[in-house]
Amino acid sequence: MNYGELIKDAFWITWRNRFLWFFGFFAGGTSAGANFNIPSGNFGGFDDEDFGDPGRGGFEGTTPAPGLDPGQWILDNLALILVIAAVVVLLALLFIVMSLISQGALAESVAALDRGEGRRFSSAFRAGVSNFWRVLGYFLLLVLISLGLLLAIGVPLALLVTVVFAVAESIGARILTVVLAALVGFALLLVVFVPLSIVWQFGLREIVVRREGVTGSIGGGYRLFRRNLGKSLLLLLIQLAISIGAGIALLIVTLLLGLLLAVPALILFAAGLSTAGIVASIVAGLILLPLLLVASGALGAFNHSYWTLAYLRLTAPTEEIPPTSATEG
Numbered sequence: 144m145n146y147g148e149l150i151k152d153a154f155w156i157t158w159r160n161r162f163l164w165f166f167g168f169f170a171g172g173t174s175a176g177a178n179f180n181i182p183s184g185n186f187g188g189f190d191d192e193d194f195g196d197p198g199r200g201g202f203e204g205t206t207p208a209p210g211l212d213p214g215q216w217i218l219d220n221l222a223l224i225l226v227i228a229a230v231v232v233l234l235a236l237l238f239i240v241m242s243l244i245s246q247g248a249l250a251e252s253v254a255a256l257d258r259g260e261g262r263r264f265s266s267a268f269r270a271g272v273s274n275f276w277r278v279l280g281y282f283l284l285l286v287l288i289s290l291g292l293l294l295a296i297g298v299p300l301a302l303l304v305t306v307v308f309a310v311a312e313s314i315g316a317r318i319l320t321v322v323l324a325a326l327v328g329f330a331l332l333l334v335v336f337v338p339l340s341i342v343w344q345f346g347l348r349e350i351v352v353r354r355e356g357v358t359g360s361i362g363g364g365y366r367l368f369r370r371n372l373g374k375s376l377l378l379l380l381i382q383l384a385i386s387i388g389a390g391i392a393l394l395i396v397t398l399l400l401g402l403l404l405a406v407p408a409l410i411l412f413a414a415g416l417s418t419a420g421i422v423a424s425i426v427a428g429l430i431l432l433p434l435l436l437v438a439s440g441a442l443g444a445f446n447h448s449y450w451t452l453a454y455l456r457l458t459a460p461t462e463e464i465p466p467t468s469a470t471e472g
Contacts, residue, residue: 144374144456146381153448156256157441162264163252163448164440166245166271169238171443240275243282247274249444250351253451270351277350280357285343288361292339296331300324341368341375348454371457378453382446393438401431 157163217224248271252262307320346364349355355363368375404427411420 144453146377149449149452149456150381150385152257153445153452156253156448156452157445160252160256160262161441162267163249163444164437165264166248166252166267166440167442167444167447168245168436168440169241169443170245170249170447171439243278244268244271244275246347246447247271247278247351249447250274250348250451253448254348254352254455257452257455274351277357278347281346281350281360284357284361285339285346289336289339292335296328296335300328337376337379338368341379344450345375345454345457348451352451352454353458367454367457374457378450382449385449386442386446389442393435393442397431397435400434401427404430 157167248267251270251274252267255262304320304324308317311317311320342361342364344364345367346360349360349363349367350357353363405424408420408423408427411417411423
């Protein structure tokens with residue numbers, strides 16, 4: 144495989160077919176979106192008494208702020224809260240649906256463009272819609288497999304740590320067990336989920352490009368990964384390097400452009416024109432945000448094109464060649 148040629152082809156397909164950027168924005172966010180939950184509890188030995196009785200105003204020695212009743216406020220604004228929650232849920236569902244549609248749209252469109260066929264936004268969108276349920280089933284199956292692997296790794300390590308904490312009284316032994324369990328767990332996660340991420344890429348193309356079934360696509364993606372182990376890992380390393388480089392470049396450009404756009408607002412604030420400074424800041428944000436969205440979409444489309452072309456290049460030599468007819472004479 145010529146990796147330089149692969150990168151060049153992916154770049155030119157992405158650049159010449161800018162409608163792919165729309166789908167690239169949503170497809171690039173498939174694995175994004177982490178939930179950062181802050182657990183409630185005792186942090187650093189602080190108790191509720193350290194901050195006074197919340198029911199009497201929060202901090203000890205202070206009087207409660209008049210009219211601040213959280214329970215009553217929630218009841219008074221329950222309708223507004225429900226509307227906001229419903230809008231957030233609908234937006235999240237819309238993004239998920241568009242992400243799944245974009246996965247199919249990009250895989251089918253890039254494969255067709257590589258064959259020399261023409262594609263437009265409408266045809267790409269139709270391809271994504273036609274593959275929606277298959278991609279959804281594939282995604283759900285991959286989620287279940289990932290959860291099963293996480294449990295297979297995490298449960299034994301958690302049991303080991305629990306047993307050591309129950310049996311050993313030594314703080315050193317407990318700390319050593321936790322550190323070793325964390326290192327082993329991290330190593331196992333790399334060993335399991337790095338190949339799984341590559342199988343995910345290949346299996347998705349099996350579903351969309353070759354029209355395989357949901358379960359068969361995972362087997363096909365795994366077999367393709369196993370036959371091309373070194374090439375597959377190198378493909379992942381190259382993609383990671385490109386993504387990191389593009390991310391650093393985008394960050395630098397964003398900072399420079401942000402500073403340039405912030406100059407008028409800073410001048411207005413320094414002159415005491417706060418209202419005009421706020422307006423200038425909003426205008427700068429409205430200019431910068433679309434550029435970031437476009438760049439994100441372009442990068443997502445490139446990554447998807449890269450993996451689709453890599454899949455096509457790896458499967459091309461193994462395609463079955465129809466038998467030729469016997470020569471006359």
